[in-house]
Amino acid sequence: xxxxLVSDLLLLLFAFTLLSACSGQGAQPAGSVGEGGDKETExxxxxxxxDKPFAGVVLRTISxxxxxxxxxxxxxxxxxxxxxxxxxxxVPYGQQQQKLVNSFLSxxxxxxxxxxxxxxLPQYVEAGWVEPVDQWIQEEWKTDLLPFAQSAVVxxxxxxxxxxxxxxxxxxxxxxxxxxxGYDRPPANWDDFIKVSKELQDKGIVKYASTWSWLxxxxxxxxxxxxxxxxxxxxxxxxxxxxxxDEKSVEALQMMVDMLHKYKIVDPASLxxxxxxxxxxxxxxDIAFELSWGIPQVGLNDEKQSKVVGQTExxxxxxxxxxxxxxxxxxxxxxxxxxxxEAAWEYIKFLAGPxxxxxxxxxxxxxxxxxxxxxxxxxxxxxxxxxxxLEQGETAVNRPQVPWYHxxxxxxxxxxxxxLTQKKSPKQALDDAMDxxxxxxxxxx
Amino acid sequence: MPAGTHEPNALPNAPYPQTGKPxxxxxxEARFAFWLLLPTIVLVCGLLFYPFVYSIYLSFVDLNLxxxxxxxxxxxxxxxxxxxxxxxxxxxMKVTVYFTFVSVVSSIAVGLLVxxxxxxxxxxxxxxxxxxxxxxxxxxxxxxxIWQWILHPNYGVLNAALTQTGFTDRYIAWLSDPVLSLxxxxxxxxxxxxxxxxxxYLAALQSIPKDLYEAAKVDGANSFAGFRFITLPLxxxxxxxxxxxxxxxxxxxxDLIYVLTKGGPANATQVVGYYLYKEGFQFAKFGYSAAGSxxxxxFILVLVFIYIKKLDRHNDF
Numbered sequence: 019x020x021x022x023l024v025s026d027l028l029l030l031l032f033a034f035t036l037l038s039a040c041s042g043q044g045a046q047p048a049g050s051v052g053e054g055g056d057k058e059t060e061x062x063x064x065x066x067x068x069d070k071p072f073a074g075v076v077l078r079t080i081s082x083x084x085x086x087x088x089x090x091x092x093x094x095x096x097x098x099x100x101x102x103x104x105x106x107x108x109v110p111y112g113q114q115q116q117k118l119v120n121s122f123l124s125x126x127x128x129x130x131x132x133x134x135x136x137x138x139l140p141q142y143v144e145a146g147w148v149e150p151v152d153q154w155i156q157e158e159w160k161t162d163l164l165p166f167a168q169s170a171v172v173x174x175x176x177x178x179x180x181x182x183x184x185x186x187x188x189x190x191x192x193x194x195x196x197x198x199x200g201y202d203r204p205p206a207n208w209d210d211f212i213k214v215s216k217e218l219q220d221k222g223i224v225k226y227a228s229t230w231s232w233l234x235x236x237x238x239x240x241x242x243x244x245x246x247x248x249x250x251x252x253x254x255x256x257x258x259x260x261x262x263x264d265e266k267s268v269e270a271l272q273m274m275v276d277m278l279h280k281y282k283i284v285d286p287a288s289l290x291x292x293x294x295x296x297x298x299x300x301x302x303x304d305i306a307f308e309l310s311w312g313i314p315q316v317g318l319n320d321e322k323q324s325k326v327v328g329q330t331e332x333x334x335x336x337x338x339x340x341x342x343x344x345x346x347x348x349x350x351x352x353x354x355x356x357x358x359x360e361a362a363w364e365y366i367k368f369l370a371g372p373x374x375x376x377x378x379x380x381x382x383x384x385x386x387x388x389x390x391x392x393x394x395x396x397x398x399x400x401x402x403x404x405x406x407x408l409e410q411g412e413t414a415v416n417r418p419q420v421p422w423y424h425x426x427x428x429x430x431x432x433x434x435x436x437x438l439t440q441k442k443s444p445k446q447a448l449d450d451a452m453d454x455x456x457x458x459x460x461x462x463x
Numbered sequence: 464m465p466a467g468t469h470e471p472n473a474l475p476n477a478p479y480p481q482t483g484k485p486x487x488x489x490x491x492e493a494r495f496a497f498w499l500l501l502p503t504i505v506l507v508c509g510l511l512f513y514p515f516v517y518s519i520y521l522s523f524v525d526l527n528l529x530x531x532x533x534x535x536x537x538x539x540x541x542x543x544x545x546x547x548x549x550x551x552x553x554x555x556m557k558v559t560v561y562f563t564f565v566s567v568v569s570s571i572a573v574g575l576l577v578x579x580x581x582x583x584x585x586x587x588x589x590x591x592x593x594x595x596x597x598x599x600x601x602x603x604x605x606x607x608x609i610w611q612w613i614l615h616p617n618y619g620v621l622n623a624a625l626t627q628t629g630f631t632d633r634y635i636a637w638l639s640d641p642v643l644s645l646x647x648x649x650x651x652x653x654x655x656x657x658x659x660x661x662x663x664y665l666a667a668l669q670s671i672p673k674d675l676y677e678a679a680k681v682d683g684a685n686s687f688a689g690f691r692f693i694t695l696p697l698x699x700x701x702x703x704x705x706x707x708x709x710x711x712x713x714x715x716x717x718d719l720i721y722v723l724t725k726g727g728p729a730n731a732t733q734v735v736g737y738y739l740y741k742e743g744f745q746f747a748k749f750g751y752s753a754a755g756s757x758x759x760x761x762f763i764l765v766l767v768f769i770y771i772k773k774l775d776r777h778n779d780f
Contacts, residue, residue: 116744145528233727234726235725436729439640441729
């Protein structure tokens with residue numbers, strides 16, 4: 019009887035162990051062939067031809083929805099050319115980063131390639147999740163990279179991918195609406211912006227002159243950094259010490275609060291809006307001003323989705339001290355856990371090298387991070403308002419580049435919204451944010 | 464030997480004609496039952512027991528997932544002390560308690576009223592009872608998306624309805640104001656949760672004998688007295704069950720917050736479930752998050768204990 023019990027228990031334990039092993043838990047060392055439940059990258063089965071050394075390799079990547087069909091077309095072309103198949107895990111916008119981090123935590127072999135935001139670079143490098151690619155970087159590329167695009171690619175003198183979607187936010191205005199209000203040029207400073215906004219509303223041209231992406235999310239940080247920089251504020255000084263509760267930052271936040279509650283020139287729904295909501299409002303002709311990523315006029319001049327075709331222009335964002343905007347460059351990178359790093363590099367080169375970047379700019383409106391590409395005649399012809407966009411891009415500032423960025427950003431979003439919802443004064447909110455930042459810095463020393 | 468004859472020493476009509484002894488079973492009934500249950504036991508162990516034990520382990524270690532060179536460290540009760548001294552945790556607890564209280568009370572009140580209405584006779588009662596289940600059957604995420612559009616500040620149905628009926632002359636940004644947003648999230652939750660309460664009450668109402676009401680009528684009791692002294696006391700046991708289930712449900716609310724507000728504005732709708740998700744899955748602090756989950760479990764158990772004690776005391780009918 020006792021023997022039977024023991025044998026039953028042993029069988030149970032065996033079955034349980036089998037089930038646990040299938041769960042794919044636990045990190046696997048980079049380069050090893052995992053046996054976990056993660057879908058492994060397939061190895062080539064047959065000996066590939068010499069001109070297609072990676073034929074049969076399957077690379078996995080994670081991406082938002084392929085709305086224009088650009089990716090599908092590109093991946094097919096790449097497969098025909100190299101024999102490498104690209105499998106895309108399509109996830110809703112905003113869920114990419116979290117799924118990616120979870121894949122890193124379970125060994126990093128789930129995805130071979132991924133798009134890395136500038137704010138993620140320090141954390142990914144420090145945690146060893148992203149592969150350095152210096153061995154493959156061509157000498158001429160080092161001088162061809164745009165300075166702010168470089169911040170998403172190079173960290174502590176090492177390259178971690180190639181620039182992809184080297185974007186910043188541009189100030190867009192509806193010239194027809196301004197004309198109706200009696201203005202032939204956009205506001206150059208914040209005082210003018212408030213004055214013109216009020217007039218647009220008083221004359222019944224718009225209900226609210228502008229909408230912003232001030233939800234409790236990363237988009238709020240982007241807008242605040244841009245506005246604070248236009249007031250002359252600096253978030254962290256050269257020695258890495260936070261400075262964002264100084265007079266200039268407080269003034270910037272106070273202005274945002276006043277635009278919402280005192281002048282009432284900003285749609286109060288901004289506190290729940292992300293960038294896409296703002297773009298929709300601009301395209302619907304509900305507002306006269308917006309701050310938008312990338313090449314805004316691609317969407318604004320598309321008759322299928324816009325009611326303001328031909329009515330908008332790009333200009334410098336209004337400023338008080340110096341012209342500024344926010345940058346958000348990204349890189350295409352390789353996971354440290356990838357089993358096919360060389361094949362992955364082939365794909366990155368095809369996609370985000372100077373030739374691929376030129377094609378992405380012309381065919382898909384993706385802003386290139388290479389000087390040579392921006393200077394090319396095809397790109398100049400394909401991007402509407404390129405000169406104005408570039409002028410704005412020269413003033414772009416970055417968000418803090420620290421490994422604990424997401425925790426800092428999450429805290430900062432709440433403090434900024436405390437001020438915007440008038441739960442705290444701007445000074446109090448930024449002072450509290452400063453205390454919490456110092457604590458966070460100490461915890462991460 | 465002709466066919467059909469049996470051996471001389473075989474007992475006629477014996478239950479085991481071959482040997483006279485019961486045949487040896489391949490395995491005992493208990494053992495057979497065990498093998499039948501094995502797949503379920505394995506699944507329960509793999510999907511419940513193992514994660515449960517692992518989460519206890521997690522609450523006492525720091526995995527240092529973003530600092531892999533450090534490796535896992537045993538930290539004792541640090542996560543528990545950290546969480547209990549964290550102001551953001553207590554702020555999210557306040558939000559959760561408010562959410563739970565208003566959501567549970569309102570869903571029980573609305574559910575009771577609806578069940579009383581559906582218990583009376585009227586045309587299309589069957590259809591009304593079926594339609595009642597629709598919001599309850601919809602998944603939490605879909606419910607969140609529906610309410611996102613209902614509450615949309617510029618194109619939402621609610622603003623359109625209120626302005627067209629003259630209740631207000633301007634559109635309201637429902638989710639931009641900290642106080643308003645939490646209450647609107649509760650409304651969205653109420654829409655999904657009250658049908659379950661109504662259904663349970665309806666079942667309980669149908670089990671109350673009609674004789675009791677007739678006897679009360681003979682004694683001169685009016686409808687309100689019948690409700691007060693017959694219906695309500697007989698609904699007490701199901702109310703206890705509903706209180707426990709709805710409290711646990713509300714305390715764990717996550718999907719609606721994730722879709723509708725992401726905890727904003729200014730953390731006004733950040734319930735404890737969302738806070739722990741953020742710490743665990745966004746900042747990779749799984750140990751801290753696991754410890755927080757046990758703190759919440761403790762609070763829920765205390766609440767359930769209080770409910771049972773309170774309602775048991777009054778359960779003297």
